Amino acid sequence: MARIIVVTSGKGGVGKTTTSAAISMGLAKRGHRTVVIDFDVGLRNLDLIMGCERRVVYDLVNVIHNEATLSQALIRDKRCDQLYILPASQTRDKDALTTEGVGRILEELSKDFKFIVCDSPAGIERGATLAMYFADDAFVVTNPEVSSVRDSDRMLGILSSKSRRAENGQEPIKEYLLLSRYSPDRVKLGEMLSVEDVQEILSLHLLGVIPESKSVLNASNSGTPVILDEQSDAGQAYIDIVARYLGENKPHRFIEEEKKGLFSKLFGGK
Amino acid sequence: MPTDVSSLKTVLEFKTSTLSVPVLHLSVNVLQQIELQLLEKIAQAPEFFKNSPVLIDLQKLTVQNLTISVAEIVGLLRKHGFLPVGIRGGNEAQSADALAMNLPVYAYHAQNTSQPAEQKPFKSFPEPEKEVATAANASSENKLVTQQVRSGQRVYAKGDLIITASVSAGAEIMAEGNIHIYGTLRGRALAGVLGNSESRIFCSDLQAELISIAGFYQLRDDLNYQSSHKPVQICLDNQTLIIKEI
Numbered sequence: 001m002a003r004i005i006v007v008t009s010g011k012g013g014v015g016k017t018t019t020s021a022a023i024s025m026g027l028a029k030r031g032h033r034t035v036v037i038d039f040d041v042g043l044r045n046l047d048l049i050m051g052c053e054r055r056v057v058y059d060l061v062n063v064i065h066n067e068a069t070l071s072q073a074l075i076r077d078k079r080c081d082q083l084y085i086l087p088a089s090q091t092r093d094k095d096a097l098t099t100e101g102v103g104r105i106l107e108e109l110s111k112d113f114k115f116i117v118c119d120s121p122a123g124i125e126r127g128a129t130l131a132m133y134f135a136d137d138a139f140v141v142t143n144p145e146v147s148s149v150r151d152s153d154r155m156l157g158i159l160s161s162k163s164r165r166a167e168n169g170q171e172p173i174k175e176y177l178l179l180s181r182y183s184p185d186r187v188k189l190g191e192m193l194s195v196e197d198v199q200e201i202l203s204l205h206l207l208g209v210i211p212e213s214k215s216v217l218n219a220s221n222s223g224t225p226v227i228l229d230e231q232s233d234a235g236q237a238y239i240d241i242v243a244r245y246l247g248e249n250k251p252h253r254f255i256e257e258e259k260k261g262l263f264s265k266l267f268g269g270k
Numbered sequence: 271m272p273t274d275v276s277s278l279k280t281v282l283e284f285k286t287s288t289l290s291v292p293v294l295h296l297s298v299n300v301l302q303q304i305e306l307q308l309l310e311k312i313a314q315a316p317e318f319f320k321n322s323p324v325l326i327d328l329q330k331l332t333v334q335n336l337t338i339s340v341a342e343i344v345g346l347l348r349k350h351g352f353l354p355v356g357i358r359g360g361n362e363a364q365s366a367d368a369l370a371m372n373l374p375v376y377a378y379h380a381q382n383t384s385q386p387a388e389q390k391p392f393k394s395f396p397e398p399e400k401e402v403a404t405a406a407n408a409s410s411e412n413k414l415v416t417q418q419v420r421s422g423q424r425v426y427a428k429g430d431l432i433i434t435a436s437v438s439a440g441a442e443i444m445a446e447g448n449i450h451i452y453g454t455l456r457g458r459a460l461a462g463v464l465g466n467s468e469s470r471i472f473c474s475d476l477q478a479e480l481i482s483i484a485g486f487y488q489l490r491d492d493l494n495y496q497s498s499h500k501p502v503q504i505c506l507d508n509q510t511l512i513i514k515e516i
Contacts, residue, residue: 150421150438150439150440151421153420153421153422153438153439153440154420154421154422154440156418156420157419157420157421157422157423157438157441158422160417160420161423200454201438201439201456203418203435203436
């Protein structure tokens with residue numbers, strides 16, 4: 001039985017798709033058969049970040065409407081054969097998604113895959129609520145600023161009340177905090193909320209801090225999940241996050257300013 | 271059209287609502303005089319009175335033992351564009367006349383008049399019973415919340431509300447009784463929502479957007495209170511919210 005992970009945030013532009021691409025690639029590279037699904041119907045991006053936009057024939061909506069089979073729509077990643085991508089439709093809108101359709105696809109994928117990563121669109125409307133409805137784990141991506149934190153808080157409320165697990169009275173969705181675009185020197189200047197501030201408001205298990213990094217934009221533009229850039233700080237942060245999610249005990253990094261010179265030596269001062 | 275009534279979903283519900291309706295107080299029973307002054311009033315604001323609902327108050331006449339024909343005054347008002355919606359304060363005969371014309375008879379909330387007792391039988395709408403949570407009946411209606419109340423969530427307790435976690439900004443918690451929060455209060459907290467001014471709010475750290483007791487509220491900006499991360503209680507004293515450290 002697969003574990004269904006939703007990557008969500010409420011607010012847009014905080015790094016959901018970057019995170020979905022990175023952790024699905026990370027899990028696949030660790031040998032787990034993984035599929036990543038783009039729920040952002042109408043504004044599909046995941047295929048670009050994954051670098052497979054020229055290989056999209058069928059999409060999620062086609063499968064929901066029985067216009068294509070899952071195996072026709074799934075795209076196998078060229079860099080890692082354990083990873084598959086199910087793209088969103090660009091020509092439809094989110095009303096094309098149905099609970100029954102999504103449920104059927106996830107059930108079918110559960111037979112074949114170990115992890116199913118659902119890349120949620122921004123907002124709290126249909127696409128976002130359907131992406132989280134069937135989830136077992138939620139990665140809540142938050143930027144260290146007040147509006148993102150509040151939107152995440154709102155999303156956490158929805159996760160605890162409007163999921164399949166909540167409706168069936170099962171064990172609630174496991175929620176993890178991923179703090180992205182973190183910049184310790186700006187926190188020091190008081191321009192950004194600190195990890196502690198965010199933790200105090202959200203009281204959530206911190207899975208990892210992803211530093212603000214040029215490597216993310218470069219990776220997106222080249223269609224390579226940033227986790228494959230093992231030299232970059234963001235790539236390493238995601239490697240840690242995947243390891244922690246799989247139960248390894250890794251100390252948190254990128255929270256403090258690089259003061260001892262150790263980090264800058266190791267990571268080339270990026 | 272579905273004909274099987276049992277298959278229908280609920281198509282209606284009754285709710286109590288308070289409206290403001292102009293009330294016409296009559297102090298003389300001479301129709302000509304009334305019409306004259308009515309026309310003066312209408313001339314001042316013709317649009318305002320056009321199709322305006324109006325409740326006819328006969329209290330002052332009844333006290334003076336004056337009487338007026340309900341049919342005539344209703345006819346007069348309709349002639350000038352009013353829509354009479356009922357009477358109050360009339361004598362028994364007038365009330366009966368009004369009911370005969372399908373006009374509701376409203377109870378009079380009188381302080382010192384001789385009328386209310388005999389008007390009760392004509393009350394066409396029962397007054398909603400005001401629920402005030404007392405200690406005795408509230409105990410079973412108390413609510414305990416152990417998880418953080420997130421932004422956008424609302425919690426309502428018919429008795430006391432006890433929350434053993436924080437209340438996020440953008441969340442709203444309401445109780446007919448007291449509110450206890452064993453965490454940080456960042457959202458809105460409204461205690462005594464049915465008017466119990468004895469109710470209080472307790473919290474471990476007050477950073478609320480809004481606090482209210484029995485309808486008296488204060489916003490964060492008006493609070494004049496800087497969180498000292500210490501437990502506080504809020505109570506109502508002479509229509510003012512008082513914040514005290516515990």
